[in-house]
Amino acid sequence: MNQLIYNAAVWLDNTEWSTRIHESYYLYNWIESTHVLTLMLSLGILFLIDLRMLGWAFADISANKLATRLNTPMLLGFVVMFATGILLVYAVPVRSAQSVWFRLKIGLLIICAINALLFHRKMTASIGSWDFEPRAPKALRVGALISLITWSVIVICGRFIAYDWYDCNYPQSDFIRGIAGCIDGQTQF
Amino acid sequence: MSNKDDFKARDDRGAGIVFAGGIVVFFIVYWYFEVQSVRELLEMAYG
Amino acid sequence: MIFSLMLNYRKTLCSSLFFLLLVSFFFSELISSSHIAVLPVFEWMETTWFGVAGKTWGALFAVVQAGHLVGLGVLGGSVIASDGRLLGLFKGLPMRLVVDRCHSVFAWSLALLVATGIFMACGVAIKIYYMPVYWYKMLALTLGVLFVFFIRKPILDRDLDQVNPWLLRLLAISSIMIWFTVAATGRWIGFS
Numbered sequence: 001m002n003q004l005i006y007n008a009a010v011w012l013d014n015t016e017w018s019t020r021i022h023e024s025y026y027l028y029n030w031i032e033s034t035h036v037l038t039l040m041l042s043l044g045i046l047f048l049i050d051l052r053m054l055g056w057a058f059a060d061i062s063a064n065k066l067a068t069r070l071n072t073p074m075l076l077g078f079v080v081m082f083a084t085g086i087l088l089v090y091a092v093p094v095r096s097a098q099s100v101w102f103r104l105k106i107g108l109l110i111i112c113a114i115n116a117l118l119f120h121r122k123m124t125a126s127i128g129s130w131d132f133e134p135r136a137p138k139a140l141r142v143g144a145l146i147s148l149i150t151w152s153v154i155v156i157c158g159r160f161i162a163y164d165w166y167d168c169n170y171p172q173s174d175f176i177r178g179i180a181g182c183i184d185g186q187t188q189f
Numbered sequence: 190m191s192n193k194d195d196f197k198a199r200d201d202r203g204a205g206i207v208f209a210g211g212i213v214v215f216f217i218v219y220w221y222f223e224v225q226s227v228r229e230l231l232e233m234a235y236g
Numbered sequence: 237m238i239f240s241l242m243l244n245y246r247k248t249l250c251s252s253l254f255f256l257l258l259v260s261f262f263f264s265e266l267i268s269s270s271h272i273a274v275l276p277v278f279e280w281m282e283t284t285w286f287g288v289a290g291k292t293w294g295a296l297f298a299v300v301q302a303g304h305l306v307g308l309g310v311l312g313g314s315v316i317a318s319d320g321r322l323l324g325l326f327k328g329l330p331m332r333l334v335v336d337r338c339h340s341v342f343a344w345s346l347a348l349l350v351a352t353g354i355f356m357a358c359g360v361a362i363k364i365y366y367m368p369v370y371w372y373k374m375l376a377l378t379l380g381v382l383f384v385f386f387i388r389k390p391i392l393d394r395d396l397d398q399v400n401p402w403l404l405r406l407l408a409i410s411s412i413m414i415w416f417t418v419a420a421t422g423r424w425i426g427f428s
Contacts (some may be wrong), residue, residue: 203245203248
């Protein structure tokens with residue numbers, strides 16, 4: 001599996017545009033800046049909705065209306081987020097694919113996606129009965145809390161990707177080499 | 190509305206226009222020079 | 237007559253004077269002498285507990301930075317929701333409530349940003365001292381904070397139906413502009 005990921009990453013690394021983005025100071029920085037600044041659109045709005053569900057903010061505004069009206073800018077934010085995220089990985093494929101933090105981030109993103117799906121389902125099923133109550137039903141509150149915590153850890157992971165503590169081109173313990181997916185004798189990093 | 194409130198509302202509005210205008214000018218000038226300097230650098234690098 | 241006019245338009249006059257002073261400060265000799273004058277403050281910042289901790293533990297610095305990013309997200313979210321509503325988006329949400337509730341979320345996230353920001357600044361004080369973009373960010377931040385608490389809030393505390401819709405739009409656009417600039421210049425500090 002790790003060999004497969006490594007091969008795919010090496011293949012991506014050898015494509016022309018990967019090098020172009022990687023080598024271009026401005027292009028790479030602009031993509032990364034867009035990725036970070038879109039936090040305001042995606043994560044910012046998501047957190048507002050989560051805070052509403054928990055009753056920590058917007059308690060006297062209809063939860064359903066808040067969630068549905070703010071849905072479009074939030075989704076737009078996430079689309080930009082994923083597009084720029086993919087480009088960032090594409091620019092530095094091997095190191096990203098073998099980053100402990102990137103792998104953790106992907107895992108957490110999957111958890112978030114499942115959580116969001118369950119949340120959405122419970123929300124549409126229960127709406128109307130509690131719309132103007134300051135706090136959402138317990139199941140939704142748990143979902144909102146999971147979303148808040150997991151996304152915060154995702155941001156931390158994203159920040160940690162920039163650090164080279166666990167990179168494969170340094171001597172690492174077997175445990176780290178295992179989860180990072182380092183390949184013995186690999187030539188590209 | 191009393192006369193005092195009326196003046197207060199106008200003063201708030203006036204300050205709002207001045208300050209917002211200042212911010213808009215700052216935004217335009219700052220980003221104009223920022224974009225300009227990036228363009229110059231790119232031109233120096235790639236011609 | 238002129239005196240009473242001045243008294244009645246105190247805030248407008250103060251705002252105009254503020255921008256006038258800002259521009260003259262920018263083009264005067266004072267700007268370089270005050271830049272030199274604040275150097276000891278930045279040198280001291282690096283010796284504080286925050287500065288030492290930020291420099292010693294990279295992981296701690298990164299976690300605080302992530303906190304700063306989460307704060308940025310929430311601040312941006314509240315700005316988008318509130319100013320978007322003022323611009324006529326998100327119809328169906330009560331403008332009064334959205335604006336008020338967003339303001340408290342904004343204030344909390346600003347507090348988080350300032351706290352984490354001070355920690356980060358201490359860790360790299362000398363580096364940012366020599367960066368023009370850092371000073372532009374501080375200028376934008378100062379403008380933003382003054383604008384939100386002393387200009388925007390008093391107007392939005394009034395009956396919103398009585399306020400000219402164009403004024404509301406102007407406030408919304410300038411608020412988006414200034415907070416975008418604060419965020420973007422902040423991001424650029426990391427690259428320089």
